[in-house]
Amino acid sequence: MAKIAFILLCHKDPDAIIAQAESLTAAGDYISIHFDASASAAHFDQIRKALGDNPNVCFSGKRIKCGWGEWSLVQASLYAVEAAVEAFPRATHFYMLSGDCMAIKSAEYAHDFLDRDDVDYIESFDFFDSDWIKTGFKEERLIYRHFVNERTNKWLFYKSFNLQRRLGLTRKVPSDIEVMIGSQWWCLRRRTIEWVLDFTKKRRDVMRFFRTTWIPDETFFQTVVRHVVPNEEIRTRSLTFLMFTDYGMPVTFYNDHFDMLLSQNFLFARKISPEATDLKARLGALYAKEGERFQISGDGRRMYSFLTGRGREGRRFAPRFWETEATLGRDRELMIVICKKWHVAKRLVEQVRSHTNLPAIEYLFNEEATELPDLGGIQSTMAKRTRHRRALLRMLFEYHGTNRMVICLDPANIDFIEDFAADKCTTKSLEMVCEFSDDFLAGHARRVGLAGAQTSKDIIDKLMPTIRYDVVFESERLRDAELENFYQLRETGSVDANTSALIEFLSIPPETAREIATTEHLFAD
Structure with missing residues:
Protein backbone atom coordinates (compact mmCIF):
# COMPACT_ATOMS: atom_id res chain seq x y z
CA MET A 1 0.00 0.00 0.00
CA MET A 243 -7.42 28.22 -9.25
CA PHE A 244 -6.58 31.76 -10.32
CA THR A 245 -8.75 34.85 -10.52
CA ASP A 246 -9.22 36.94 -13.67
CA TYR A 247 -6.37 39.10 -12.37
CA GLY A 248 -3.80 36.33 -12.01
CA MET A 249 -4.14 36.01 -8.22
CA PRO A 250 -4.53 32.61 -6.51
CA VAL A 251 -8.10 31.97 -5.38
CA THR A 252 -8.32 31.63 -1.59
CA PHE A 253 -10.73 29.10 -0.12
CA TYR A 254 -12.99 29.87 2.85
CA ASN A 255 -15.29 28.01 5.23
CA ASP A 256 -18.13 27.64 2.72
CA HIS A 257 -15.94 25.86 0.15
CA PHE A 258 -15.85 22.53 1.98
CA ASP A 259 -18.33 20.59 -0.21
CA MET A 260 -16.98 22.07 -3.44
CA LEU A 261 -13.39 21.10 -2.55
CA LEU A 262 -14.29 17.52 -1.69
CA SER A 263 -15.92 17.03 -5.09
CA GLN A 264 -12.76 17.89 -7.06
CA ASN A 265 -10.62 15.17 -8.64
CA PHE A 266 -7.57 16.11 -6.57
CA LEU A 267 -6.00 14.99 -3.30
CA PHE A 268 -5.03 18.41 -1.89
CA ALA A 269 -6.07 22.04 -2.38
CA ARG A 270 -4.22 25.33 -2.28
CA LYS A 271 -4.65 27.87 -0.88
CA ILE A 272 -6.69 27.76 2.33
CA SER A 273 -7.32 31.07 4.09
CA PRO A 274 -5.68 31.35 7.54
CA GLU A 275 -9.03 32.79 8.69
CA ALA A 276 -11.02 29.75 7.53
CA THR A 277 -10.75 28.01 10.91
CA ASP A 278 -13.85 25.87 10.41
CA LEU A 279 -12.70 24.68 6.97
CA LYS A 280 -9.23 23.87 8.29
CA ALA A 281 -10.66 21.91 11.23
CA ARG A 282 -12.99 19.87 8.98
CA LEU A 283 -10.28 19.14 6.41
CA GLY A 284 -7.78 18.28 9.15
CA ALA A 285 -10.14 15.68 10.59
CA LEU A 286 -11.00 14.34 7.13
CA TYR A 287 -7.58 12.88 6.33
CA ALA A 288 -7.74 10.26 9.12
CA LYS A 289 -11.31 9.13 8.35
CA GLU A 290 -12.03 5.63 7.04
CA GLY A 291 -14.85 4.50 4.79
CA GLU A 292 -15.45 8.02 3.48
CA ARG A 293 -17.01 8.19 0.02
CA PHE A 294 -16.45 11.11 -2.37
CA GLN A 295 -18.76 12.20 -5.19
CA ILE A 296 -16.35 13.54 -7.81
CA SER A 297 -17.85 16.20 -10.09
CA GLY A 298 -14.72 18.18 -10.93
CA ASP A 299 -16.75 21.30 -11.64
CA GLY A 300 -14.90 23.70 -9.36
CA ARG A 301 -13.24 25.75 -12.07
CA ARG A 302 -16.35 25.87 -14.25
CA MET A 303 -18.53 26.94 -11.30
CA TYR A 304 -16.05 29.60 -10.27
CA SER A 305 -15.88 30.97 -13.82
CA PHE A 306 -19.69 30.99 -14.11
CA LEU A 307 -20.29 32.84 -10.85
CA THR A 308 -17.50 35.39 -11.08
CA GLY A 309 -18.37 36.05 -14.71
CA ARG A 310 -21.73 37.37 -13.53
CA GLY A 311 -20.25 39.64 -10.90
CA ARG A 312 -21.20 37.52 -7.89
CA GLU A 313 -20.20 39.12 -4.58
CA GLY A 314 -19.48 37.45 -1.23
CA ARG A 315 -16.97 35.46 0.76
CA ARG A 316 -17.38 32.22 -1.23
CA PHE A 317 -15.25 33.45 -4.11
CA ALA A 318 -14.01 36.73 -2.57
CA PRO A 319 -15.23 40.24 -3.46
CA ARG A 320 -14.06 41.95 -6.58
CA PHE A 321 -10.57 43.41 -6.24
CA TRP A 322 -11.74 46.99 -6.78
CA GLU A 323 -14.41 46.68 -4.09
CA THR A 324 -11.97 45.67 -1.35
CA GLU A 325 -9.03 47.75 -2.59
CA ALA A 326 -10.55 51.07 -3.66
CA THR A 327 -7.41 53.01 -2.71
CA LEU A 328 -3.88 52.76 -4.09
CA GLY A 329 -2.57 52.52 -0.52
CA ARG A 330 -1.84 55.13 2.10
CA ASP A 331 1.91 54.37 2.11
CA ARG A 332 2.34 54.57 -1.65
CA GLU A 333 3.57 57.39 -3.86
CA LEU A 334 2.30 57.91 -7.42
CA MET A 335 4.25 60.32 -9.62
CA ILE A 336 2.42 61.50 -12.75
CA VAL A 337 4.32 62.98 -15.70
CA ILE A 338 1.84 65.16 -17.66
CA CYS A 339 2.78 66.13 -21.19
CA LYS A 340 1.02 66.77 -24.50
CA LYS A 341 4.11 65.71 -26.41
CA TRP A 342 4.12 62.03 -25.61
CA HIS A 343 7.57 61.43 -27.10
CA VAL A 344 9.01 64.08 -24.76
CA ALA A 345 7.48 62.44 -21.67
CA LYS A 346 8.72 59.03 -22.84
CA ARG A 347 12.20 60.47 -23.22
CA LEU A 348 12.02 61.74 -19.64
CA VAL A 349 10.81 58.46 -18.13
CA GLU A 350 13.54 56.58 -20.01
CA GLN A 351 16.03 58.78 -18.17
CA VAL A 352 14.21 58.14 -14.90
CA ARG A 353 14.57 54.39 -15.46
CA SER A 354 18.26 54.78 -16.29
CA HIS A 355 19.13 56.93 -13.27
CA THR A 356 16.83 55.57 -10.56
CA ASN A 357 15.27 52.33 -9.35
CA LEU A 358 11.75 53.61 -10.02
CA PRO A 359 9.38 51.67 -12.32
CA ALA A 360 8.13 54.12 -14.95
CA ILE A 361 5.17 53.25 -17.18
CA GLU A 362 4.29 55.25 -20.26
CA TYR A 363 0.81 56.33 -21.44
CA LEU A 364 -1.07 53.29 -20.14
CA PHE A 365 -4.43 55.13 -20.20
CA ASN A 366 -3.82 56.68 -23.63
CA GLU A 367 -2.05 54.07 -25.74
CA GLU A 368 -3.46 50.56 -26.18
CA ALA A 369 0.01 49.26 -27.09
CA THR A 370 1.68 50.35 -23.84
CA GLU A 371 3.76 47.42 -22.59
CA LEU A 372 2.20 46.03 -19.41
CA PRO A 373 2.62 42.73 -17.53
CA ASP A 374 -0.16 40.15 -17.63
CA LEU A 375 -2.40 41.04 -14.68
CA GLY A 376 -5.10 38.52 -15.44
CA GLY A 377 -6.88 40.54 -18.12
CA ILE A 378 -7.53 43.87 -16.40
CA GLN A 379 -4.76 45.40 -18.56
CA SER A 380 -5.99 43.88 -21.85
CA THR A 381 -8.19 46.71 -23.14
CA MET A 382 -8.30 50.45 -22.72
CA ALA A 383 -11.88 50.21 -21.46
CA LYS A 384 -10.87 47.87 -18.63
CA ARG A 385 -7.84 49.97 -17.71
CA THR A 386 -9.97 53.11 -17.55
CA ARG A 387 -12.91 51.56 -15.71
CA HIS A 388 -10.72 49.95 -13.04
CA ARG A 389 -7.83 52.41 -13.03
CA ARG A 390 -7.14 52.34 -9.29
CA ALA A 391 -7.22 48.55 -9.23
CA LEU A 392 -4.84 48.46 -12.19
CA LEU A 393 -2.34 50.80 -10.55
CA ARG A 394 -2.52 48.93 -7.26
CA MET A 395 -1.72 45.67 -9.05
CA LEU A 396 1.19 47.35 -10.86
CA PHE A 397 2.58 48.52 -7.52
CA GLU A 398 2.37 44.93 -6.26
CA TYR A 399 3.78 43.47 -9.48
CA HIS A 400 6.86 45.72 -9.29
CA GLY A 401 7.21 45.16 -5.54
CA THR A 402 7.45 48.87 -4.81
CA ASN A 403 5.59 51.70 -3.09
CA ARG A 404 6.79 54.36 -5.58
CA MET A 405 5.93 54.44 -9.28
CA VAL A 406 5.91 56.87 -12.22
CA ILE A 407 3.22 56.97 -14.94
CA CYS A 408 2.54 59.27 -17.91
CA LEU A 409 -0.78 60.96 -18.67
CA ASP A 410 -2.00 63.36 -21.34
CA PRO A 411 -3.13 66.72 -19.88
CA ALA A 412 -6.57 66.04 -21.37
CA ASN A 413 -6.96 63.34 -18.65
CA ILE A 414 -7.66 65.93 -15.96
CA ASP A 415 -10.35 63.67 -14.42
CA PHE A 416 -7.77 60.88 -13.95
CA ILE A 417 -5.26 63.26 -12.47
CA GLU A 418 -7.79 64.68 -9.99
CA ASP A 419 -9.01 61.19 -9.14
CA PHE A 420 -5.50 60.00 -8.25
CA ALA A 421 -4.79 63.23 -6.40
CA ALA A 422 -7.85 62.54 -4.21
CA ASP A 423 -6.57 59.08 -3.27
CA LYS A 424 -5.12 58.29 0.16
CA CYS A 425 -1.72 57.74 -1.44
CA THR A 426 0.76 60.58 -1.97
CA THR A 427 0.28 61.90 -5.52
CA LYS A 428 2.81 64.16 -7.23
CA SER A 429 2.30 65.76 -10.65
CA LEU A 430 4.96 67.09 -13.03
CA GLU A 431 3.78 69.09 -16.03
CA MET A 432 6.28 69.18 -18.88
CA VAL A 433 5.62 72.61 -20.39
CA CYS A 434 6.60 72.46 -24.07
CA GLU A 435 6.75 74.96 -26.90
CA PHE A 436 4.43 74.06 -29.79
CA SER A 437 5.30 74.82 -33.42
CA ASP A 438 2.60 75.12 -36.07
CA ASP A 439 3.92 71.92 -37.68
CA PHE A 440 3.53 69.99 -34.44
CA LEU A 441 0.00 71.28 -33.89
CA ALA A 442 -0.95 70.41 -37.47
CA GLY A 443 0.31 66.88 -36.90
CA HIS A 444 -1.60 66.76 -33.61
CA ALA A 445 -4.80 67.77 -35.45
CA ARG A 446 -4.35 64.84 -37.81
CA ARG A 447 -3.57 62.41 -34.98
CA VAL A 448 -6.76 63.28 -33.06
CA GLY A 449 -8.96 63.33 -36.18
CA LEU A 450 -9.53 67.09 -36.48
CA ALA A 451 -7.88 66.96 -39.88
CA GLY A 452 -7.14 64.27 -42.42
CA ALA A 453 -4.22 63.54 -44.68
CA GLN A 454 -5.92 65.46 -47.51
CA THR A 455 -7.01 68.48 -45.45
CA SER A 456 -5.78 71.64 -47.17
CA LYS A 457 -3.29 74.04 -45.59
CA ASP A 458 -5.91 76.80 -45.64
CA ILE A 459 -8.26 74.81 -43.42
CA ILE A 460 -5.37 73.81 -41.12
CA ASP A 461 -4.44 77.48 -40.82
CA LYS A 462 -8.01 78.34 -39.84
CA LEU A 463 -8.01 75.55 -37.22
CA MET A 464 -4.62 76.54 -35.78
CA PRO A 465 -5.80 79.23 -33.28
CA THR A 466 -8.41 76.86 -31.86
CA ILE A 467 -5.95 73.98 -31.59
CA ARG A 468 -3.34 76.17 -29.91
CA TYR A 469 -5.91 77.54 -27.49
CA ASP A 470 -7.02 73.99 -26.65
CA VAL A 471 -3.45 73.04 -25.68
CA VAL A 472 -3.08 76.21 -23.61
CA PHE A 473 -6.48 75.63 -21.98
CA GLU A 474 -5.48 72.13 -20.82
CA SER A 475 -2.35 73.54 -19.20
CA GLU A 476 -4.31 76.35 -17.52
CA ARG A 477 -6.87 73.85 -16.26
CA LEU A 478 -4.09 71.90 -14.56
CA ARG A 479 -2.95 74.99 -12.70
CA ASP A 480 -6.50 75.94 -11.79
CA ALA A 481 -6.99 72.51 -10.22
CA GLU A 482 -4.58 73.63 -7.47
CA LEU A 483 -3.12 70.16 -7.13
CA GLU A 484 -0.98 69.45 -4.11
CA ASN A 485 2.64 68.53 -4.97
CA PHE A 486 2.41 70.07 -8.46
CA TYR A 487 5.65 70.91 -10.31
CA GLN A 488 6.64 72.10 -13.79
CA LEU A 489 9.54 71.19 -16.04
CA ARG A 490 9.79 73.90 -18.69
CA GLU A 491 11.39 73.72 -22.12
CA THR A 492 12.37 77.37 -21.66
CA GLY A 493 13.27 76.93 -18.00
CA SER A 494 16.80 77.13 -16.61
CA VAL A 495 18.74 74.01 -15.70
CA ASP A 496 18.64 75.03 -12.03
CA ALA A 497 14.86 75.49 -12.04
CA ASN A 498 14.25 72.18 -13.82
CA THR A 499 16.69 70.41 -11.51
CA SER A 500 14.82 71.71 -8.45
CA ALA A 501 11.51 70.51 -9.88
CA LEU A 502 12.92 67.01 -10.47
CA ILE A 503 14.43 66.86 -6.96
CA GLU A 504 11.01 67.59 -5.43
CA PHE A 505 9.02 65.44 -7.85
CA LEU A 506 11.19 62.31 -7.78
CA SER A 507 12.80 62.74 -4.32
CA ILE A 508 16.25 62.13 -5.81
CA PRO A 509 19.72 63.57 -5.09
CA PRO A 510 20.58 66.91 -6.76
CA GLU A 511 23.32 65.38 -8.92
CA THR A 512 20.93 62.77 -10.33
CA ALA A 513 18.24 65.37 -10.97
CA ARG A 514 20.76 67.58 -12.80
CA GLU A 515 21.84 64.68 -15.02
CA ILE A 516 18.22 64.11 -16.03
CA ALA A 517 17.51 67.85 -16.47
CA THR A 518 20.47 68.23 -18.81
CA THR A 519 19.50 65.29 -21.04
CA GLU A 520 20.42 66.21 -24.60
CA HIS A 521 17.43 67.02 -26.81
CA LEU A 522 14.97 66.25 -23.98
CA PHE A 523 12.27 68.54 -25.47
CA ALA A 524 13.19 68.06 -29.14
CA ASP A 525 10.50 67.16 -31.66
Missing part, protein backbone atom coordinates in the same frame (compact mmCIF):
# COMPACT_ATOMS: atom_id res chain seq x y z
CA ALA A 2 1.16 3.53 -0.78
CA LYS A 3 2.78 5.49 2.03
CA ILE A 4 3.41 9.17 1.35
CA ALA A 5 6.34 11.29 2.51
CA PHE A 6 5.18 14.90 2.28
CA ILE A 7 7.83 17.50 1.45
CA LEU A 8 6.84 20.74 3.18
CA LEU A 9 8.53 24.09 2.53
CA CYS A 10 7.31 26.72 4.99
CA HIS A 11 8.31 29.99 6.61
CA LYS A 12 5.49 31.14 8.92
CA ASP A 13 2.50 30.17 11.07
CA PRO A 14 4.05 27.47 13.29
CA ASP A 15 0.69 26.49 14.80
CA ALA A 16 -0.70 25.67 11.35
CA ILE A 17 2.43 23.69 10.42
CA ILE A 18 2.20 21.64 13.61
CA ALA A 19 -1.50 20.92 13.02
CA GLN A 20 -0.83 20.00 9.38
CA ALA A 21 2.00 17.62 10.32
CA GLU A 22 -0.03 15.98 13.10
CA SER A 23 -3.01 15.49 10.78
CA LEU A 24 -0.97 13.90 7.97
CA THR A 25 1.15 11.64 10.17
CA ALA A 26 -1.85 10.46 12.24
CA ALA A 27 -2.89 8.38 9.22
CA GLY A 28 0.53 6.72 9.01
CA ASP A 29 2.15 8.97 6.42
CA TYR A 30 5.36 10.96 6.85
CA ILE A 31 6.46 14.56 6.54
CA SER A 32 9.85 16.20 5.96
CA ILE A 33 9.97 19.89 6.87
CA HIS A 34 12.24 22.64 5.61
CA PHE A 35 11.62 25.82 7.61
CA ASP A 36 13.11 28.91 5.94
CA ALA A 37 16.37 29.95 7.65
CA SER A 38 15.41 33.62 7.28
CA ALA A 39 12.20 33.08 9.29
CA SER A 40 11.78 33.33 13.06
CA ALA A 41 14.13 31.10 15.05
CA ALA A 42 11.57 31.02 17.87
CA HIS A 43 8.95 29.64 15.46
CA PHE A 44 11.32 26.91 14.31
CA ASP A 45 12.09 25.97 17.91
CA GLN A 46 8.34 25.79 18.58
CA ILE A 47 7.86 23.40 15.62
CA ARG A 48 10.80 21.17 16.60
CA LYS A 49 9.65 21.00 20.21
CA ALA A 50 6.07 20.06 19.20
CA LEU A 51 7.03 17.49 16.55
CA GLY A 52 10.45 16.30 17.68
CA ASP A 53 9.12 13.09 19.29
CA ASN A 54 6.96 12.15 16.30
CA PRO A 55 8.75 9.30 14.47
CA ASN A 56 6.95 10.16 11.22
CA VAL A 57 8.40 13.69 11.14
CA CYS A 58 11.91 14.67 10.05
CA PHE A 59 13.62 17.97 9.31
CA SER A 60 16.02 18.99 6.55
CA GLY A 61 19.65 18.38 7.43
CA LYS A 62 20.39 21.91 6.24
CA ARG A 63 18.24 25.04 6.40
CA ILE A 64 18.79 27.83 3.91
CA LYS A 65 17.29 31.25 3.27
CA CYS A 66 14.72 31.04 0.48
CA GLY A 67 13.66 33.70 -2.00
CA TRP A 68 10.89 33.71 -4.59
CA GLY A 69 12.21 32.86 -8.06
CA GLU A 70 15.58 31.69 -6.72
CA TRP A 71 17.45 28.39 -6.88
CA SER A 72 17.19 28.35 -3.07
CA LEU A 73 13.62 27.00 -3.35
CA VAL A 74 14.82 24.00 -5.35
CA GLN A 75 17.79 23.47 -3.06
CA ALA A 76 15.53 23.56 0.00
CA SER A 77 13.27 20.98 -1.68
CA LEU A 78 16.25 18.72 -2.38
CA TYR A 79 17.44 18.96 1.22
CA ALA A 80 13.97 18.00 2.47
CA VAL A 81 13.73 15.17 -0.07
CA GLU A 82 17.15 13.79 0.92
CA ALA A 83 16.14 13.83 4.58
CA ALA A 84 12.86 12.04 3.79
CA VAL A 85 14.54 9.33 1.67
CA GLU A 86 16.93 8.53 4.51
CA ALA A 87 14.42 8.80 7.38
CA PHE A 88 11.48 6.98 5.79
CA PRO A 89 12.59 3.84 3.91
CA ARG A 90 8.97 2.63 3.69
CA ALA A 91 7.74 5.74 1.86
CA THR A 92 6.56 4.88 -1.65
CA HIS A 93 5.63 8.40 -2.83
CA PHE A 94 6.94 11.90 -2.19
CA TYR A 95 4.42 14.75 -2.37
CA MET A 96 5.37 18.45 -2.53
CA LEU A 97 3.29 20.75 -0.29
CA SER A 98 3.21 24.30 1.03
CA GLY A 99 1.88 25.53 4.34
CA ASP A 100 -1.22 26.80 2.51
CA CYS A 101 -2.18 23.30 1.28
CA MET A 102 -4.62 20.92 2.94
CA ALA A 103 -5.93 17.46 2.10
CA ILE A 104 -9.37 17.36 0.47
CA LYS A 105 -9.56 13.56 0.52
CA SER A 106 -8.95 10.93 3.21
CA ALA A 107 -5.62 9.12 3.50
CA GLU A 108 -7.48 5.93 2.60
CA TYR A 109 -8.67 7.49 -0.69
CA ALA A 110 -5.24 9.01 -1.44
CA HIS A 111 -3.44 5.69 -0.92
CA ASP A 112 -5.92 3.81 -3.11
CA PHE A 113 -5.58 6.47 -5.80
CA LEU A 114 -1.78 6.20 -5.87
CA ASP A 115 -1.87 2.39 -5.81
CA ARG A 116 -4.11 2.37 -8.87
CA ASP A 117 -1.38 3.40 -11.35
CA ASP A 118 2.39 3.06 -11.09
CA VAL A 119 3.08 6.59 -12.41
CA ASP A 120 4.41 10.02 -11.43
CA TYR A 121 2.18 13.10 -11.25
CA ILE A 122 3.94 16.27 -12.36
CA GLU A 123 3.10 19.04 -14.80
CA SER A 124 5.84 19.04 -17.46
CA PHE A 125 5.09 20.98 -20.62
CA ASP A 126 7.63 21.91 -23.29
CA PHE A 127 9.24 25.15 -22.14
CA PHE A 128 9.51 26.75 -25.57
CA ASP A 129 6.47 25.37 -27.42
CA SER A 130 3.83 25.55 -24.68
CA ASP A 131 2.01 28.71 -23.59
CA TRP A 132 2.48 27.96 -19.88
CA ILE A 133 4.32 31.29 -19.44
CA LYS A 134 1.77 34.00 -20.18
CA THR A 135 3.94 37.10 -19.85
CA GLY A 136 7.39 38.35 -18.93
CA PHE A 137 10.68 36.53 -19.39
CA LYS A 138 10.60 33.26 -21.30
CA GLU A 139 13.83 32.13 -22.94
CA GLU A 140 15.53 34.91 -20.93
CA ARG A 141 14.98 32.75 -17.84
CA LEU A 142 17.43 30.22 -19.29
CA ILE A 143 19.90 31.80 -21.69
CA TYR A 144 21.05 34.51 -19.26
CA ARG A 145 22.53 34.01 -15.80
CA HIS A 146 20.50 35.35 -12.88
CA PHE A 147 22.56 35.93 -9.76
CA VAL A 148 20.29 38.16 -7.65
CA ASN A 149 16.61 38.19 -6.70
CA GLU A 150 14.37 40.39 -8.84
CA ARG A 151 12.02 41.10 -5.94
CA THR A 152 14.62 42.10 -3.36
CA ASN A 153 17.13 43.84 -5.64
CA LYS A 154 15.24 44.83 -8.78
CA TRP A 155 17.79 47.43 -9.90
CA LEU A 156 20.74 45.03 -9.79
CA PHE A 157 18.70 42.19 -11.31
CA TYR A 158 17.84 44.22 -14.43
CA LYS A 159 21.25 45.88 -14.53
CA SER A 160 22.88 42.44 -14.72
CA PHE A 161 20.34 41.22 -17.27
CA ASN A 162 20.68 44.28 -19.54
CA LEU A 163 24.49 44.12 -19.38
CA GLN A 164 24.49 40.46 -20.44
CA ARG A 165 22.04 41.19 -23.22
CA ARG A 166 24.05 44.16 -24.46
CA LEU A 167 27.30 42.15 -24.48
CA GLY A 168 25.65 39.07 -25.99
CA LEU A 169 26.56 36.90 -23.00
CA THR A 170 24.03 34.17 -23.68
CA ARG A 171 24.49 30.48 -22.95
CA LYS A 172 23.12 27.25 -24.34
CA VAL A 173 20.87 24.75 -22.63
CA PRO A 174 22.78 21.46 -22.03
CA SER A 175 22.50 19.66 -25.36
CA ASP A 176 20.81 16.48 -24.13
CA ILE A 177 18.28 18.25 -21.94
CA GLU A 178 14.79 19.24 -23.07
CA VAL A 179 13.63 21.93 -20.66
CA MET A 180 10.09 21.47 -19.34
CA ILE A 181 7.88 23.73 -17.23
CA GLY A 182 4.91 23.33 -14.91
CA SER A 183 3.49 23.60 -11.42
CA GLN A 184 5.85 22.88 -8.51
CA TRP A 185 3.18 20.78 -6.72
CA TRP A 186 4.22 17.27 -7.74
CA CYS A 187 3.85 13.69 -6.44
CA LEU A 188 6.71 11.33 -7.42
CA ARG A 189 7.40 7.66 -6.77
CA ARG A 190 10.35 6.64 -4.61
CA ARG A 191 12.21 5.18 -7.59
CA THR A 192 11.83 8.47 -9.45
CA ILE A 193 13.07 10.48 -6.48
CA GLU A 194 16.13 8.23 -6.19
CA TRP A 195 16.83 8.69 -9.91
CA VAL A 196 16.49 12.47 -9.54
CA LEU A 197 18.93 12.54 -6.59
CA ASP A 198 21.35 10.36 -8.52
CA PHE A 199 21.04 12.73 -11.48
CA THR A 200 21.95 15.72 -9.25
CA LYS A 201 25.20 14.01 -8.25
CA LYS A 202 26.22 12.92 -11.75
CA ARG A 203 25.18 15.89 -13.88
CA ARG A 204 27.06 18.80 -12.36
CA ASP A 205 26.76 20.69 -15.65
CA VAL A 206 22.97 20.64 -15.47
CA MET A 207 23.05 21.63 -11.79
CA ARG A 208 25.29 24.62 -12.59
CA PHE A 209 22.92 25.60 -15.38
CA PHE A 210 19.76 25.55 -13.24
CA ARG A 211 21.40 27.33 -10.28
CA THR A 212 21.43 30.57 -12.28
CA THR A 213 18.12 30.22 -14.13
CA TRP A 214 15.15 32.33 -13.07
CA ILE A 215 12.21 30.65 -11.24
CA PRO A 216 13.81 27.16 -11.42
CA ASP A 217 11.15 25.60 -9.14
CA GLU A 218 8.91 25.66 -12.25
CA THR A 219 11.51 23.92 -14.44
CA PHE A 220 14.05 21.82 -12.51
CA PHE A 221 12.05 18.80 -11.30
CA GLN A 222 9.80 19.06 -14.36
CA THR A 223 12.83 18.75 -16.66
CA VAL A 224 14.81 16.12 -14.73
CA VAL A 225 11.81 13.82 -14.19
CA ARG A 226 11.02 13.89 -17.90
CA HIS A 227 14.70 13.10 -18.57
CA VAL A 228 14.93 10.03 -16.28
CA VAL A 229 11.41 8.57 -16.45
CA PRO A 230 9.71 7.11 -19.57
CA ASN A 231 6.92 9.33 -20.90
CA GLU A 232 4.27 6.63 -20.47
CA GLU A 233 4.93 6.61 -16.72
CA ILE A 234 4.22 10.34 -16.30
CA ARG A 235 0.81 11.96 -15.86
CA THR A 236 1.19 15.62 -16.81
CA ARG A 237 -1.02 16.97 -14.06
CA SER A 238 -0.83 18.04 -10.44
CA LEU A 239 -2.80 16.34 -7.68
CA THR A 240 -3.18 19.70 -5.91
CA PHE A 241 -6.27 21.74 -6.79
CA LEU A 242 -5.72 25.46 -7.28
